[in-house]
Amino acid sequence: MPDHLIRKLEHFTRLSAADRLALHGLARSVRAVGRHQDLLRDGDSPRHVSLVLEGWACRYKQLEDGRRQIVAHVLPGDFCDGYLLVLRALDHAVGTLTPVRVAEIPSTALMEVLDQHPRIMQALWWETLVAAAIQREWTVSLGQRTALERVAHLFCELFWRLRMIGLTEGDTCPLPLTQVEIADTLGLTNVHVNRMLHQMRGAGLIVLKSKRLTILDLPALQDIALFNAGYLHLGREGSHLDAEG
Amino acid sequence: MPDHLIRKLEHFTRLSAADRLALHGLARSVRAVGRHQDLLRDGDSPRHVSLVLEGWACRYKQLEDGRRQIVAHVLPGDFCDGYLLVLRALDHAVGTLTPVRVAEIPSTALMEVLDQHPRIMQALWWETLVAAAIQREWTVSLGQRTALERVAHLFCELFWRLRMIGLTEGDTCPLPLTQVEIADTLGLTNVHVNRMLHQMRGAGLIVLKSKRLTILDLPALQDIALFNAGYLHLGREGSHLDAEG
DNA sequence: CGATTTATTGAGAGGGGTCAAATAATGTGG
DNA sequence: CCACATTATTTGACCCCTCTCAATAAATCG
Numbered sequence: 001m002p003d004h005l006i007r008k009l010e011h012f013t014r015l016s017a018a019d020r021l022a023l024h025g026l027a028r029s030v031r032a033v034g035r036h037q038d039l040l041r042d043g044d045s046p047r048h049v050s051l052v053l054e055g056w057a058c059r060y061k062q063l064e065d066g067r068r069q070i071v072a073h074v075l076p077g078d079f080c081d082g083y084l085l086v087l088r089a090l091d092h093a094v095g096t097l098t099p100v101r102v103a104e105i106p107s108t109a110l111m112e113v114l115d116q117h118p119r120i121m122q123a124l125w126w127e128t129l130v131a132a133a134i135q136r137e138w139t140v141s142l143g144q145r146t147a148l149e150r151v152a153h154l155f156c157e158l159f160w161r162l163r164m165i166g167l168t169e170g171d172t173c174p175l176p177l178t179q180v181e182i183a184d185t186l187g188l189t190n191v192h193v194n195r196m197l198h199q200m201r202g203a204g205l206i207v208l209k210s211k212r213l214t215i216l217d218l219p220a221l222q223d224i225a226l227f228n229a230g231y232l233h234l235g236r237e238g239s240h241l242d243a244e245g
Numbered sequence: 246m247p248d249h250l251i252r253k254l255e256h257f258t259r260l261s262a263a264d265r266l267a268l269h270g271l272a273r274s275v276r277a278v279g280r281h282q283d284l285l286r287d288g289d290s291p292r293h294v295s296l297v298l299e300g301w302a303c304r305y306k307q308l309e310d311g312r313r314q315i316v317a318h319v320l321p322g323d324f325c326d327g328y329l330l331v332l333r334a335l336d337h338a339v340g341t342l343t344p345v346r347v348a349e350i351p352s353t354a355l356m357e358v359l360d361q362h363p364r365i366m367q368a369l370w371w372e373t374l375v376a377a378a379i380q381r382e383w384t385v386s387l388g389q390r391t392a393l394e395r396v397a398h399l400f401c402e403l404f405w406r407l408r409m410i411g412l413t414e415g416d417t418c419p420l421p422l423t424q425v426e427i428a429d430t431l432g433l434t435n436v437h438v439n440r441m442l443h444q445m446r447g448a449g450l451i452v453l454k455s456k457r458l459t460i461l462d463l464p465a466l467q468d469i470a471l472f473n474a475g476y477l478h479l480g481r482e483g484s485h486l487d488a489e490g
Numbered sequence: 491c492g493a494t495t496t497a498t499t500g501a502g503a504g505g506g507g508t509c510a511a512a513t514a515a516t517g518t519g520g
Numbered sequence: 521c522c523a524c525a526t527t528a529t530t531t532g533a534c535c536c537c538t539c540t541c542a543a544t545a546a547a548t549c550g
Binding site for chain 2: 059061063064068069086087089092126129131132133139140142143226230231233238
């Protein structure tokens, strides 16, 4: 089941059959959760680690007066937490954006796998660092990019991340976000997101319909977004750790 | 020398004398660097790990057209990299904001210490997760907070971080940032930062002079900033790992 | 097919940006 | 320690990108 996770990790290093088997063994207990539910609440300290197998979720923080900021998108193959081995309490919430299937992994089981499979340990370490790099790039977007550039950049990033886990088809990918959710991601209002989408459609850059995004001209979109994929570290940077065969 | 690092880590768990000794052993080779120099450039892949002993630096990303965003402040006791054990190339630059003294630690020496001192390993893991939490909070600031709230939040965060490493005196701390650098941190212009400072001074909240910040009313400043220190995870969350004595 | 969510569009307002110039602080060489 | 150059701060006037408010249209869903 954790095919997306495996596919993602293999952008870092090639796993052995035993590695893959171990990862499959982790996704034993699976839970289905509906749309717009909280998987984790701010302040929680869950006992197990959750891995999203299918569907989209997001990390978000809410200010006292109601303002909400989505701080990360959690796609299939992403962990919800993974931090709780060290930190006592979560400093943000995790909510579903679509119906989701999550594997609940006892932290002892995860630790055992990490001990016995150093290649997985390295790959998950890489995964953590890429997540941090994405967070930094979001800081750049919110701090420096205009509204149009932000939307374009988000679409480029999601397209690359989805392609990494095999969820694109040609120039098309799922995009189950509402305009309000895009706005909460980019620090904009839904009204202005709508206007930017209008503009991008008018320029023949994208088609967005029925929760699917088609990028008609990826190079042009990347130019507009000042998008540079380097921060996603997709160059198989752990190839020296590759498994044989 | 790495007193600030030790002081910071002890907000997570109490280290043993041997742990502290091992950390001191790491800071053998020290380099002095002037103000406004790059310690690391985007794309670099340094061989050793750098620890800031004194002075301030920042991580930053620059867009092709010159727009610059500071994505993190690197204070005494912070690592510049620490990632390079896994990632091949840096996705951002690190530059000094003041003259700086950095320890250059061979990655093999660091790995040895981590192997022999699991408590340090855990504490550095905590440190990494706190850095990620700070990055998320910056996403919230840039996405949702107004200019005034952003400046107030930054000052609260820096004050707490500096207090954590023993660099505050009462309600005062160093603040060597120029208004341009504050602006590049918060996604504002230096002109508008200046106006917000004017407003905060007028409200009797702060004094900022000769690169020192005095917070006259911390609770009020935190209210304005919607600041909640939870994300800094200062509650000695690793106390179950405490060394004896 | 009615009910609710989501997307779309318009008009008006404001927070923060841009441009420009003056003042103050800091640094440097003699 | 001063004269000068450089860097940093401060302030004003004007503008524009994005927000707010509001109303309508279109999807989506039981």
